Amino acid sequence: MKYMHIRNHSKDGKLLPHGGFTVAYNINADRTIEFAVAKCSKLDVYNKHRGREIAAGRLLKHKSGTIYLSEAERPVEAVAQAAYMVTNGLRNIPNCRGAYTWQLSLT
Numbered sequence: 001m002k003y004m005h006i007r008n009h010s011k012d013g014k015l016l017p018h019g020g021f022t023v024a025y026n027i028n029a030d031r032t033i034e035f036a037v038a039k040c041s042k043l044d045v046y047n048k049h050r051g052r053e054i055a056a057g058r059l060l061k062h063k064s065g066t067i068y069l070s071e072a073e074r075p076v077e078a079v080a081q082a083a084y085m086v087t088n089g090l091r092n093i094p095n096c097r098g099a100y101t102w103q104l105s106l107t
Helices: 048-060 075-087
Strands: 002-006 018-027 032-045 065-068 092-094 100-106
Touching: 002 048, 002 075, 018 048, 018 075, 032 048, 032 075, 065 075
Parallel strands: none
Antiparallel strands: 002 018, 018 032, 032 065, 065 100, 092 100
16 A cells, blocks of 8 residues: 655645645556545644545545556556545546546445
8 A cells, every 4th residue: 555645835835734635545457546535624734644544444445436547647646636536526537638538436
Protein backbone atom coordinates (compact mmCIF):
# COMPACT_ATOMS: atom_id res chain seq x y z
CA MET A 1 0.00 0.00 0.00
CA LYS A 2 1.25 3.46 -0.90
CA TYR A 3 0.09 6.88 0.24
CA MET A 4 -0.28 10.32 -1.27
CA HIS A 5 -0.82 13.51 0.74
CA ILE A 6 -2.40 16.47 -1.03
CA ARG A 7 -2.38 19.72 0.91
CA ASN A 8 -3.96 23.12 0.45
CA HIS A 9 -1.80 26.14 -0.36
CA SER A 10 -2.45 29.87 -0.21
CA LYS A 11 -2.41 32.03 -3.34
CA ASP A 12 1.20 32.95 -2.63
CA GLY A 13 2.21 29.27 -2.38
CA LYS A 14 2.41 28.87 1.39
CA LEU A 15 1.27 25.57 2.88
CA LEU A 16 -2.00 25.94 4.81
CA PRO A 17 -2.48 24.01 8.06
CA HIS A 18 -6.15 23.21 7.42
CA GLY A 19 -7.83 20.94 4.86
CA GLY A 20 -6.31 18.60 2.32
CA PHE A 21 -6.65 14.87 1.78
CA THR A 22 -4.78 11.58 2.02
CA VAL A 23 -5.01 8.79 -0.54
CA ALA A 24 -4.13 5.14 0.09
CA TYR A 25 -3.68 3.06 -3.07
CA ASN A 26 -2.51 -0.26 -4.51
CA ILE A 27 -1.29 -0.68 -8.09
CA ASN A 28 -2.28 -4.11 -9.44
CA ALA A 29 -0.55 -6.19 -12.13
CA ASP A 30 -3.54 -5.79 -14.49
CA ARG A 31 -3.05 -1.97 -14.62
CA THR A 32 -5.91 -1.27 -12.26
CA ILE A 33 -5.47 0.85 -9.16
CA GLU A 34 -7.60 0.55 -6.07
CA PHE A 35 -7.69 3.68 -3.93
CA ALA A 36 -9.46 5.25 -0.98
CA VAL A 37 -9.57 8.87 0.15
CA ALA A 38 -9.66 10.56 3.56
CA LYS A 39 -10.60 14.23 3.28
CA CYS A 40 -9.71 16.70 6.02
CA SER A 41 -12.21 19.46 6.67
CA LYS A 42 -11.02 23.02 6.07
CA LEU A 43 -11.96 23.61 9.72
CA ASP A 44 -9.55 20.91 10.98
CA VAL A 45 -5.76 20.93 11.15
CA TYR A 46 -4.34 18.39 8.68
CA ASN A 47 -2.91 15.28 10.38
CA LYS A 48 -0.86 13.02 8.11
CA HIS A 49 -0.94 10.06 10.50
CA ARG A 50 -4.73 10.20 10.99
CA GLY A 51 -5.29 10.60 7.25
CA ARG A 52 -3.26 7.44 6.60
CA GLU A 53 -5.26 5.50 9.19
CA ILE A 54 -8.61 6.51 7.70
CA ALA A 55 -7.63 6.04 4.04
CA ALA A 56 -5.96 2.66 4.70
CA GLY A 57 -8.98 1.46 6.68
CA ARG A 58 -11.30 2.38 3.83
CA LEU A 59 -9.06 0.65 1.29
CA LEU A 60 -8.87 -2.53 3.37
CA LYS A 61 -12.66 -2.52 3.84
CA HIS A 62 -13.09 -2.03 0.07
CA LYS A 63 -14.78 1.36 0.52
CA SER A 64 -12.75 2.48 -2.43
CA GLY A 65 -12.63 3.24 -6.12
CA THR A 66 -10.95 1.46 -9.00
CA ILE A 67 -9.09 3.15 -11.85
CA TYR A 68 -8.62 1.38 -15.19
CA LEU A 69 -5.46 2.73 -16.81
CA SER A 70 -4.57 2.87 -20.47
CA GLU A 71 -1.00 2.02 -21.44
CA ALA A 72 -0.07 5.70 -21.70
CA GLU A 73 -1.32 6.82 -18.28
CA ARG A 74 0.99 7.28 -15.34
CA PRO A 75 -0.36 5.63 -12.16
CA VAL A 76 0.50 8.30 -9.59
CA GLU A 77 -0.99 11.13 -11.67
CA ALA A 78 -4.11 9.04 -12.27
CA VAL A 79 -4.53 8.42 -8.54
CA ALA A 80 -4.18 12.12 -7.72
CA GLN A 81 -6.70 13.13 -10.38
CA ALA A 82 -9.20 10.44 -9.34
CA ALA A 83 -8.91 11.38 -5.66
CA TYR A 84 -9.54 15.02 -6.52
CA MET A 85 -12.59 14.04 -8.55
CA VAL A 86 -13.97 11.90 -5.70
CA THR A 87 -13.58 14.68 -3.15
CA ASN A 88 -15.56 16.95 -5.49
CA GLY A 89 -18.35 14.42 -6.11
CA LEU A 90 -17.49 13.62 -9.74
CA ARG A 91 -17.46 10.12 -11.27
CA ASN A 92 -16.11 10.42 -14.84
CA ILE A 93 -12.74 11.85 -15.64
CA PRO A 94 -12.39 13.67 -18.98
CA ASN A 95 -9.17 13.94 -20.97
CA CYS A 96 -8.08 17.14 -22.74
CA ARG A 97 -10.31 16.40 -25.76
CA GLY A 98 -13.44 16.02 -23.66
CA ALA A 99 -13.61 12.22 -24.03
CA TYR A 100 -13.44 9.93 -21.04
CA THR A 101 -10.09 8.18 -20.82
CA TRP A 102 -11.18 6.05 -17.91
CA GLN A 103 -14.11 5.62 -15.62
CA LEU A 104 -14.07 5.79 -11.87
CA SER A 105 -16.20 3.13 -10.21
CA LEU A 106 -16.84 3.49 -6.51
CA THR A 107 -17.61 0.34 -4.55
